[in-house]
Amino acid sequence: METPVNAAAGDPTESLRTALVERADALYRDVDFNCIREWKLQNGGAKAVGFLPIYAPREIIHAAGMLPVGVLGGGDAVEIVKGDACFQSYICHLPRSVVELGLNGALDCLDGMIFPSTCDVIRNLSGMWQILFPNCYVKYLDMPQNYQNHIGGEFFERELSLLIDDLEKLGGERATPQRLRHSIALYNENRRLVEELYKLRIHAPWTVPSSELYLIVRAGMLLPVEEHNKLCKQYIDAVRASARRPMDMARVVLRGCFCEQPPLDLIKTLERSGCYIVDDDWMIVSRWIDGDVSTEGDPLANLVQAFLQRSPACPSLYLQKGKKGDALVEATRDARAEGVIFSAPSFCDPALLDQPMTLAAVKNAQIPCTSFLFAENTGQFQTIREQAGTFADAIKLS
Amino acid sequence: MTIATPLKDASQERQKAMIAEHFHKLAVAHETGRKAVYTFVPGNLTELLLTFDLLPVLPEINALQSGMRQKSGDYVQKAEKMGHSEDVCAYVKCDIGMLHSGNIGPTGERLPSPDLLLLSYTGCFTFLKWFELLKEEYKAPVAMLHVPYQSEGRITPTMRDYVVKQLKEVIIPALERISGKKYDEEKLRHHLALSAKAEDDLVHVLETAKRRPSPIDAYFGAVYYVGPIFSSFRGTTDAVEYYQLLRAEIDERVARGEGPVTPDGAMGPERYRLVVEGPPNWTSFRELWKMFYLEGAVVVASTYTKVGGVYDDGFRHDPSRPLESLADYCLGCYTNRNLRARSDMLIKYVKDYDADGFLVHSIKSCDSFSAGQLLILNQVEKATGRPGGFFESDLVDPRYFSAANIKNRVESYLQMIEQRRAAGAVR
Ligand code: SF4
Numbered sequence: 165m166e167t168p169v170n171a172a173a174g175d176p177t178e179s180l181r182t183a184l185v186e187r188a189d190a191l192y193r194d195v196d197f198n199c200i201r202e203w204k205l206q207n208g209g210a211k212a213v214g215f216l217p218i219y220a221p222r223e224i225i226h227a228a229g230m231l232p233v234g235v236l237g238g239g240d241a242v243e244i245v246k247g248d249a250c251f252q253s254y255i256c257h258l259p260r261s262v263v264e265l266g267l268n269g270a271l272d273c274l275d276g277m278i279f280p281s282t283c284d285v286i287r288n289l290s291g292m293w294q295i296l297f298p299n300c301y302v303k304y305l306d307m308p309q310n311y312q313n314h315i316g317g318e319f320f321e322r323e324l325s326l327l328i329d330d331l332e333k334l335g336g337e338r339a340t341p342q343r344l345r346h347s348i349a350l351y352n353e354n355r356r357l358v359e360e361l362y363k364l365r366i367h368a369p370w371t372v373p374s375s376e377l378y379l380i381v382r383a384g385m386l387l388p389v390e391e392h393n394k395l396c397k398q399y400i401d402a403v404r405a406s407a408r409r410p411m412d413m414a415r416v417v418l419r420g421c422f423c424e425q426p427p428l429d430l431i432k433t434l435e436r437s438g439c440y441i442v443d444d445d446w447m448i449v450s451r452w453i454d455g456d457v458s459t460e461g462d463p464l465a466n467l468v469q470a471f472l473q474r475s476p477a478c479p480s481l482y483l484q485k486g487k488k489g490d491a492l493v494e495a496t497r498d499a500r501a502e503g504v505i506f507s508a509p510s511f512c513d514p515a516l517l518d519q520p521m522t523l524a525a526v527k528n529a530q531i532p533c534t535s536f537l538f539a540e541n542t543g544q545f546q547t548i549r550e551q552a553g554t555f556a557d558a559i560k561l562s
Numbered sequence: 563m564t565i566a567t568p569l570k571d572a573s574q575e576r577q578k579a580m581i582a583e584h585f586h587k588l589a590v591a592h593e594t595g596r597k598a599v600y601t602f603v604p605g606n607l608t609e610l611l612l613t614f615d616l617l618p619v620l621p622e623i624n625a626l627q628s629g630m631r632q633k634s635g636d637y638v639q640k641a642e643k644m645g646h647s648e649d650v651c652a653y654v655k656c657d658i659g660m661l662h663s664g665n666i667g668p669t670g671e672r673l674p675s676p677d678l679l680l681l682s683y684t685g686c687f688t689f690l691k692w693f694e695l696l697k698e699e700y701k702a703p704v705a706m707l708h709v710p711y712q713s714e715g716r717i718t719p720t721m722r723d724y725v726v727k728q729l730k731e732v733i734i735p736a737l738e739r740i741s742g743k744k745y746d747e748e749k750l751r752h753h754l755a756l757s758a759k760a761e762d763d764l765v766h767v768l769e770t771a772k773r774r775p776s777p778i779d780a781y782f783g784a785v786y787y788v789g790p791i792f793s794s795f796r797g798t799t800d801a802v803e804y805y806q807l808l809r810a811e812i813d814e815r816v817a818r819g820e821g822p823v824t825p826d827g828a829m830g831p832e833r834y835r836l837v838v839e840g841p842p843n844w845t846s847f848r849e850l851w852k853m854f855y856l857e858g859a860v861v862v863a864s865t866y867t868k869v870g871g872v873y874d875d876g877f878r879h880d881p882s883r884p885l886e887s888l889a890d891y892c893l894g895c896y897t898n899r900n901l902r903a904r905s906d907m908l909i910k911y912v913k914d915y916d917a918d919g920f921l922v923h924s925i926k927s928c929d930s931f932s933a934g935q936l937l938i939l940n941q942v943e944k945a946t947g948r949p950g951g952f953f954e955s956d957l958v959d960p961r962y963f964s965a966a967n968i969k970n971r972v973e974s975y976l977q978m979i980e981q982r983r984a985a986g987a988v989r
């Protein structure tokens with residue numbers, strides 16, 4: 165990690181923050197998923213279930229006594245040896261590295277994998293997993309595209325009930341209503357903490373560098389929610405005590421990275437080129453539901469309701485009401501951002517097919533914007549740095 | 563699909579006339595008070611549209627026609643200039659480019675703008691984005707039908723109920739609103755019965771390829787045969803008559819012991835029998851076909867001819883359970899099946915059609931088909947012991963069709979079959 169720009173040397177708050185970020189950074193670099201193996205050992209061989217972006221009902225996995233594990237790709241640290249042989253030339257990078265992680269044994273610690281209906285690549289990856297890893301429980305989770313209670317809601321509730329049955333059969337606990345309520349409460353807290361972190365960044369981005377926020381939130385993809393909640397709280401306390409001072413940077417919203425993740429160095433590059441990222445769509449599973457899921461009444465029905473009514477506007481879900489891009493314009497205003505950066509993975513259909521519509525909305529709202537492509541293993545950032553730098557300068561001068 | 567057809571049998575003439583008439587109806591639709599409903603080939607609900615006297619428009623068919631007529635390259639680039647990414651499905655860009663070039667359909671007449679976008683989300687995620695884009699372009703309403711994916715290789719009651727409920731509560735009310743007509747289930751049954759008849763004949767035709775020599779090419783040739791049933795004619799008497807004609811013609815070829823007809827006339831002796839996975843390339847369709855027929859390679863079965871419906875496993879539209887059978891049709895389309903089911907289908911084809919091998923044509927901009935195809939190839943090779951081959955291009959973006967490269971691949975592949983034959987591995 166870089167030393168924070170104007171941290172006082174020896175400041176105990178800064179040292180605590182550094183320690184927290186270092187811990188999150190170590191998890192980010194744990195591409196062998198050793199932390200999951202350790203967790204299983206410490207928890208008497210409890211099961212762990214992986215999930216691909218962009219959504220998983222983590223509450224249900226947790227209520228089954230299992231650890232939900234975000235499998236977000238191999239980033240820039242995994243060399244693709246076998247993964248390439250499974251895919252054609254023109255495809256995003258995430259499936260290559262996920263298959264690589266599967267074939268190199270890193271994901272052996274996962275007893276199951278959930279593939280949400282994010283796009284055709286992840287959909288087909290679910291079928292590949294069934295073939296390549298016949299001993300792993302594979303669940304393709306069709307997110308409803310009809311948002312009426314008695315239609316899409318009923319379908320989704322049946323899907324989730326099946327998942328509960330399957331996880332019990334896999335050797336977990338029965339996710340009873342009581343257990344589920346407890347898990348929902350923990351994830352409500354988790355979303356509140358993540359939201360607080362995002363709000364702090366909007367309020368004073370110089371106190372919450374995005375490269376740190378990214379790591380802290382990403383740690384939640386591997387840590388048990390109880391531990392992640394602690395980590396978030398500690399980090400938030402450190403941020404609140406921060407004495408860092410603002411710099412002359414442009415406030416931007418970043419969009420397009422909801423599935424394949426940008427390399428950490430890309431985020432740092434954007435910051436170094438003069439951008440305060442004040443909103444983003446990384447790991448949207450952490451912020452999936454707007455507000456709390458009720459812990460009263462039927463918890464499964466509550467999860468379904470929350471999904472139908474309070475999921476984020478996202479390219480993988482059909483936009484039934486309103487206009488494309490309105491949510492982004494609103495988020496830009498809420499974050500008091502001065503510009504939007506569209507940064508999508510190469511060959512990402514949902515992001516790239518969505519982009520002309522959201523881009524038009526942003527332009528109509530007279531919000532400056534720019535766009536570029538990346539891959540999780542991009543290693544050269546010179547062009548992006550120049551483009552983002554020019555963009556930030558233009559915003560500052562306007 | 564017959565605009566550029568080289569096959570001049572009576573069935574082809576018939577199909578050509580049907581298409582011309584349909585596109586003319588579309589051209590004058592709004593003057594004559596008819597409504598146009600845009601929808602997709604996989605999961606199309608043509609019988610339901612016919613029940614409401616609505617005219618279907620299939621943007622994928624328009625795109626492939628633009629590819630065959632060498633117009634797609636310009637359309638794709640036009641869309642890219644408007645801000646559409648180079649990386650996404652070229653069908654979408656071709657459609658948007660065409661729309662911004664006057665929306666002239668394959669017969670040279672203008673297409674009406676949609677009164678409804680019937681988004682049957684079956685087997686391909688891009689459909690969702692495509693109609694979101696068209697919604698903005700045309701300011702037309704969308705009726706969304708979410709068809710769940712057959713991830714476990716079977717249709718569950720939950721999936722069927724979900725689709726039927728949407729048909730009843732979302733799709734039919736939307737069609738009633740647009741057409742101003744009440745839903746008439748008897749009329750739907752009538753169209754479904756006609757569909758089933760045509761489906762019987764199509765299956766008969768496709769299965770003639772089990773013979774030696776095969777009287778048809780079940781990929782390049784069969785894209786013409788599936789045209790009516792995949793597009794606007796399923797459930798019509800026109801389609802029934804077309805497939806009767808076609809069946810009789812193919813049966814005659816069988817009786818005469820003839821092989822397929824190609825753009826250059828009758829194909830020479832059948833030397834290789836192949837199964838193909840993936841859609842064809844449309845911009846160099848004939849050139850690609852020629853690479854096969856000049857070598858005596860005939861495709862005896864293909865999966866592309868199942869994208870608009872899989873009928874050779876026994877499924878038929880069923881008038882006795884109208885909405886359930888529409889649901890099963892949507893759920894059963896080829897790209898809505900998981901990879902194991904797709905591999906099994908190919909394995910069965912290789913065996914049932916006694917193929918020498920199989921080829922995968924990977925489409926650059928189509929993840930629905932292409933993601934995972936190499937694993938399918940590996941599975942089919944393992945299960946059949948027959949050699950598999952792989953080549954890449956695109957559907958309608960001519961920049962990705964490298965003729966020399968593909969020819970080389972096809973030739974080397976056929977040589978590999980020869981070598982295996984010599985070694986006794988393949989007959
Ligand atoms: S990066 Fe895009 S195309 Fe690739 S798996 Fe993720 S959502 Fe799908």
Ligand code: SF4
Binds near residue numbers: 651652689928
């Ligand atoms: S991605 Fe493939 S299946 Fe989907 S619309 Fe494009 S060509 Fe058709």
